[in-house]
Amino acid sequence: MNFAQGDLMMVGAASTVWLMLKGGFPYQAALIVAVTAMFGLGYAIDALVVRRLIGKPRFSIVMLTFGIGAVMRSLAGLAWGYEPLSFPSPYGGKALHIGSAMVSADNVAIIAGTVALCIALYFFFRYTPLACAYRPPRRTSWPPAALASTCGEPIRWFGGLRQPLLVSPAYL
Numbered sequence: 001m002n003f004a005q006g007d008l009m010m011v012g013a014a015s016t017v018w019l020m021l022k023g024g025f026p027y028q029a030a031l032i033v034a035v036t037a038m039f040g041l042g043y044a045i046d047a048l049v050v051r052r053l054i055g056k057p058r059f060s061i062v063m064l065t066f067g068i069g070a071v072m073r074s075l076a077g078l079a080w081g082y083e084p085l086s087f088p089s090p091y092g093g094k095a096l097h098i099g100s101a102m103v104s105a106d107n108v109a110i111i112a113g114t115v116a117l118c119i120a121l122y123f124f125f126r127y128t129p130l131a132c133a134y135r136p137p138r139r140t141s142w143p144p145a146a147l148a149s150t151c152g153e154p155i156r157w158f159g160g161l162r163q164p165l166l167v168s169p170a171y172l
Contacts, residue, residue, distance in 0.1 A: 002061075002065045003066050003069055004069035004072060007072040010076060011072055012037075012038045015037060018079075049064065091104075091106055
């Protein structure tokens with residue numbers, strides 16, 4: 001339960017726009033830097049804050065993630081302002097002609113990226129031993145406690161991996 005997911009997505013997208021417009025980064029470089037930064041931020045939040053609540057009442061994680069979200073919104077407003085940011089298209093507004101239909105290159109990239117991500121996640125969950133971090137726990141009231149006992153230490157980096165995976169469709 002992380003109610004700061006939308007705020008993490010906003011920070012990733014706003015930092016990508018900032019890197020492109022103010023930092024002069026090309027789209028691909030800004031994307032790599034932002035995804036890497038989101039991994040670090042997600043890992044830090046998970047390792048330094050959320051993991052400390054294992055075994056505590058569930059409501060505490062709800063309140064904590066609401067608080068993290070509020071802090072992130074405030075810091076983003078201070079850093080980038082409160083006006084909406086416009087994300088420049090990496091495809092230059094090109095259109096593709098498919099038969100008699102005309103489709104935006106942005107829409108084709110979003111669909112192709114989403115299908116590729118779904119296929120990659122299917123193979124990840126089906127064939128990797130690290131996928132146990134996302135499997136439902138058995139006979140416990142608090143999932144991370146069960147995951148820590150069944151998955152071992154590799155589970156710690158999933159807190160960081162979760163952020164770029166959830167935010168990646170927004171970058172397309």
